[in-house]
Amino acid sequence: MNYADYKPFDFLNGTGIRHSLFVSGCHFHCRGCWNAVAWNPNFGKPYTESTENKIIADLNDPARPVQGLSLLGGEPFDHPETLTRLVKRVNSECPGKDIWCWTGFHFEDLLRDPKRREMLDHIDVLVDGPFERDKRNLKLKFRGSENQRVINVKKSIQADKIVLQLH
Numbered sequence: 465m466n467y468a469d470y471k472p473f474d475f476l477n478g479t480g481i482r483h484s485l486f487v488s489g490c491h492f493h494c495r496g497c498w499n500a501v502a503w504n505p506n507f508g509k510p511y512t513e514s515t516e517n518k519i520i521a522d523l524n525d526p527a528r529p530v531q532g533l534s535l536l537g538g539e540p541f542d543h544p545e546t547l548t549r550l551v552k553r554v555n556s557e558c559p560g561k562d563i564w565c566w567t568g569f570h571f572e573d574l575l576r577d578p579k580r581r582e583m584l585d586h587i588d589v590l591v592d593g594p595f596e597r598d599k600r601n602l603k604l605k606f607r608g609s610e611n612q613r614v615i616n617v618k619k620s621i622q623a624d625k626i627v628l629q630l631h
Contacts, residue, residue, distance in 0.1 A: 465489070465511045465543045468502040472522050473530065478564035478589065478606065480531030483522050487511070487547070490539035492568035496597035498608070502538035516550055523558040532562035532588070541567050544579040551586035563587045564606075568594040571615050571626060589629050590615045 466488040474484040489505030490497075501507055509515075523533060533554055540547055551563055563586065567574070571592045574580045584590070591607050591614050599609040606614050619627040 465546045466506060466508045467511045467515070468499070468508040468538060470515070470519070473528070474534065477534040477536060477566075478532065478562075482530055482532050482534045482564070483519060484534040484536060485519065485550075486536045487538040487540050487543055489542050490537050490568070491542060492539060492594050494568060494595040494597075496600065497595055499537065505538075505542075511546060516553070519550065520553055520557055523554065523561050530561070532564065533558075535563065535565040535587075537566065539568055540565050541569050541574060541580050541583065544583045548579075548583040548586065551583060555586050562589065564589040564591070566591045568592075571613070571617075571620065575621075584617060585621070587617050590617050 467485055468488045469486040471484045474482050477484045486499065486502060488502050488507040490503045493503055519533065523530060535547060554561055554563055565587045567590065569592060571590060574584045591612055593612040596609040596611050599611050601610050613626065614629045616627045616629040
């Protein structure tokens with residue numbers, strides 16, 4: 465897997481101050497995508513063990529506290545093996561840090577795919593659904609189009625229905 469960018473101390477992608485990993489590769493190709501350069505899976509730099517260790521160290525740096533990690537793209541769920549390892553490490557090695565993820569997949573479809581479901585189980589907030597240019601709304605918080613939902617993953621799984629994240 466390659467990644468397009470890693471932004472420590474991001475204020476835009478989720479609540480609080482976060483570290484954001486933008487993965488490369490996306491099969492959705494949403495018309496009007498703001499990050500179309502990341503569609504190409506070969507764009508950017510290789511994601512290595514060193515990259516992952518840096519993210520974990522950054523999340524645990526007491527001199528520069530952050531709320532959590534955001535996964536964006538490209539399409540994070542196109543890389544479930546690599547990113548499941550990362551989110552499991554965040555859950556176990558970074559106490560108190562939450563994980564947000566943006567995806568073109570719908571929550572219900574992720575639940576039915578075993579590899580993607582394993583990754584989903586370690587995410588706290590999911591912004592789901594493809595960007596739809598005709599439903600674009602700049603007033604929305606954390607999403608680009610009105611069809612997208614900001615979902616509290618753990619509460620949704622527990623309740624067996626979509627529970628929206630209130631911000």
